[in-house]
Amino acid sequence: MCGIYGTTLHYNEQQVKDKLQRTAFRGPDKMGWKYYNKNNQNVIFGHNRLSIIDLDPRSDQPFTYFNHIHIVFNGEVYNFKSIKKTLIQKGYKFKTTSDTEVLCAAYLEYGQDCIHHFHGMFAFVIYDEKKQLFFGARDRLGKKPFYYYHDGKDFEFSSQISSIQMYMDNLTISEKAIAYYLAWGNIPDPQSIFNEVKKLKAGHKFTFNLDSGQFKTEPYWDIDYKNERPYQGSYEDAKEELKEILKDTVSSRLFADVPVGVFLSGGVDSSLVASIATQTSSTKIKTFSVKFNEKGFDESVYAQQVADHLQTDHNVIECNYEEGMDLIQDFCHYYDEPFSDSSAIPSMLLAKHTKKQVTVALSGDGGDESFIGYHRYKWAKKGKMFYKLPLPIRKIGASVLELAPNYRLKIIAKALRYKNQNEVYLSAMTGVDQSYINTTYNNKDVDELKYLFHNNKNFYERITDFDTKTYLNFDINTKVDRATMAFSLEARAPLLDHRVVDFANSLPTEFKFYKGNMKRILKDVLYQSVPKHIFDRPKAGFTMPFSRWFKEDLKEYVLNELDDKSLKSIPCIDAEKVQFMIKQHMDGSWDRYPLIWKLLVLKQWLNNNGKSYSIK
Template identity: 80%
Template sequence: MCGIYGTTLNYNEQQVKDKLKRTAFRGPDQMGWQFYKKDNRQVIFGHNRLSIIDLDPRSNQPFTYYDTIHIVFNGEVYNFKTIKETLSKKGYSFKTTSDTEVLCAAYLEYGEKCVDYFVGMFSFVIYDEKNNILFGARDRLGKKPFYYYHDGKDFEFASQISSIQLHSNNLTISERAIAYYLSWGNVPDPQSIFSQVKKLKAGHKFTFNLSSGEFKSQPYWDIDYTNKNLYKGSYEDAKQELKTILNGAVKSRLFADVPVGVFLSGGVDSSLVAATARQTSRAKVKTFSVKFNEKGFDESHYAQQVADHLQTDHHVIECNYNEGIDLIKNFCHYYDEPFSDSSAIPSMLLAKHTKKHVTVALSGDGGDESFIGYHRYNWAKKGGVYYKLPLPIRKLGAGVLSLLPHYRLNVIAKALQFKDVNEVYLGAMTGVDLSHINTDYNTRLVDESKYLMHNNKNLFERISDFDTKTYLNWDINTKVDRASMAFSLEVRAPLLDHQIVEFANSLPTSFKFHKKEMKRILKDVLYESVPKHIFNRPKAGFTMPFSEWFREDLKDYVLSELNEDTLKSLPCIDAKKVQFMINQHMDGTWNRYPLIWSLLVLKQWLSTNGKGISIS
């Protein structure tokens, strides 16, 4: 796990060092850079290394293979040993035990199709000196980030946008991105907060021609939303097959030359990963959870029950209020784009203290999206009944509900006015009420809507696919990458192995959701290792008690940061409407903490990064 950087722009050595130092937290073990010059054209590669596999300096990057292949690589290719064995038989030689060298050899053997062979999380760029091109890719599910700048002539890329921003004088802040951020809570791919910088989409590869300056990207993987690859076996067959794939995914992710642990929240997904790790690891598994003092937010005792049953070496990290406040105030240094998922703060605390014990941690991310695990899926299904009623009748009902003094009923009133259940779900993910956003952009308009707005699958499967391409990629993966990298911790997600995602995608819905049982098949696999009674409780999210904090301990901070002058200065919002909504939160009539948190983050980001930069 590392931070990568590269450019064809004419930066000097000190400027390149500055760009690498800006995100040195991603890889504190070694910082390296290299200037390559050929035919009056310069390519610069830089790398911050977090040493995980082959700790020897021989595997430091930028790395050169067979003299003409140069690479910077962030992430892991978990099946590199299998690929290495195949390539060795074809005559390739290796001087390290790292996956970086194998990636280079695979490119020489398979060309751009090499990415089809990789199982892992990665973003990388290869400078193919012989063919005078840059070739790169981002992993299938978007675990690892990749930002790039292309002006038709030059090219620059980095793991985080702040490295591109530093020493650049031609970037403008994107008003469109801010509008989308206020709606989604993040800046959706391929946009970035700067108009001139984009994100390479998950499951995409690219080439940049150093002679012509031409940039081309294309997908090499996607989930099947046509419903063609259907599983034909029985439920028991599927359960056994899932166990086999899961065991392989966890085992491969336990391999490292540094200590490895498991995040354990006490929920189904993390418990399944911990149980599988317990079965496949010879060493005693280290597990980590977060404890909150606020009633209704602390589930650490459930994690303790699972840890006790599995006999893991368990560590409980208490979420300290003052420590949390410090992270809030420095949030934008690590999340260097506006990002308003409040669970980023406990994620950072978990990473910070886990790093004291291990360098790699396995997580349960991905189970809810692939195996139909969010409560909102069931709510969407139940709510779909009302959309069989004619719109005029629904509008009449909405009018009545809007008069009642309860914010939840007011939200339902607005939702009833959507055209159909697809639009309702899209609205639920962006915010049903966007009246406070002052913009001409339709922020619900994203290319990924195609995974939702079709008739090839039932509603459960469509929203599952849509979440995989949006919420999982834009939110969850961004949150985990920045939170873990802030403290130089590598996080691996076995349930995001693309083979598991593809397998889940092929299963009949009843294997995943049956008689109100969500994540049915995952739970049945889990219950073979951990008692079912531990999980007989409502599902809880991983969040902070911001709603209470903003009304109590942090009330003065909120009102100071989001005063009248500040609100008037923030782009894309109706200041008067927002002020009214903040007051609703403070007097307890409406829970507006997501809006307040998103505005606090935006204000902090603009204050830190927006000085002297125009918005367009």
């Protein structure tokens, strides 16, 4: 787990050091950079190392193999030992015990197809000096970030956009990206906050030819959204097969040359990961959870019950208001482009204190998307019957609901006016009420709509596929990567192994969602080792009590930051409409905290960057 950087542009040594120092929190153990020059073509590779496997300096990066293969690599290839064994049989020799060296040898043996051999999370770039070629890739589910700049001649890349941003005087802020941010709460791939910088999409590889300046990207993996590989076995077969896959994904992620722990929220997914970890580890597992003092937000008691049953070394981290405020003030330093998932704050607190004891933590991310676990999926089922009614009838019902004083009924009224459930779900994920957004851009238009708008699968399978490609990638993975790397902690997600995702994707819906029982098959695997009664409670989210804070403790902060003058300086919004919506939140007539947080984050980023760049 690290931060990577590289460029063909000309920077002096101090400038390169500054670029690496900007994201040194991603890898504080060793900062390294190298200059390469062949045929008058300059290449600079840089790396911030967080030492996880083979702590010896021999595995520091940039790393060179066979004299002409140079690499910077962020992430882990969990099956590198088996790949290494095969390569040794083919005659390859190794000087380290790292996965970095194995990745280089695999490239020499398999070429660009090496990517299909890797199980893991990664973003890497190989400089093949003989071919004068960059070859790189981002992992299948987008766990690791990858930003790049390409002007037709030169190329620059980094784990975070702030490194590219430094000493780059031709960047412009993207008004389109701001419009999309206001809808999604993040900036969907491949866009970034700057027009000239893009993100490499998850599951994609690329080449950059240093001689011609040609850049080419293409997908190497995708989920089976066309339903071409359905599972053929029984439910019991599937349960046993899933259990074996999970044992492998968890045990492989426990391997490290540094201390490892598990994030334990007390929910199904993290409890399952913790359970399998205790079964497969030879040492006592450390687990970590967050405690909130706010009524209705503290789930730590359930995590403690699971920890007691599994007999883990459990640590409860109390969410401190003042500490949370400090993180809010520094939020954009770590996320370095607008990002509005408020659960990033407790995620950062969890990471900050977990790092005091371990360097790697396993999480339960990915279970909800692959196994139908979110509350909104149940609501989708309940709403299904309404869309059997003709649209004119639904519009009459909407007109009646709009007269109700309750804002939730007004939201339902808006939903009833959509043509079908696909449109409703897209609206739910991009903000049902976009009346405050003032833009000419169609901010719902992303490439990933193809996973939702088709007839190859039923509605539940389509929306979970869509969430995997959007919400999981754009939001969850971004949140976890930045929150953990802010404190030099590596997060590993066994349920985001592509084998788990592929297997879940192939299963019949009733294996995952049956008679109101969400994540059915995951729960049945879990209940083999943890009592069912511990989980007989409503599902809870990982959120901060911002709704109350914005009306009480942080009211003055909100009103000062989002006053009339400030709102008028923010692109793509109707300032008067937003003022009215903030007033609704303060008087309790409508919970507008997601909008308020979204605008606070955007304003903080613009305050730090807006004066340096024009908006186009």
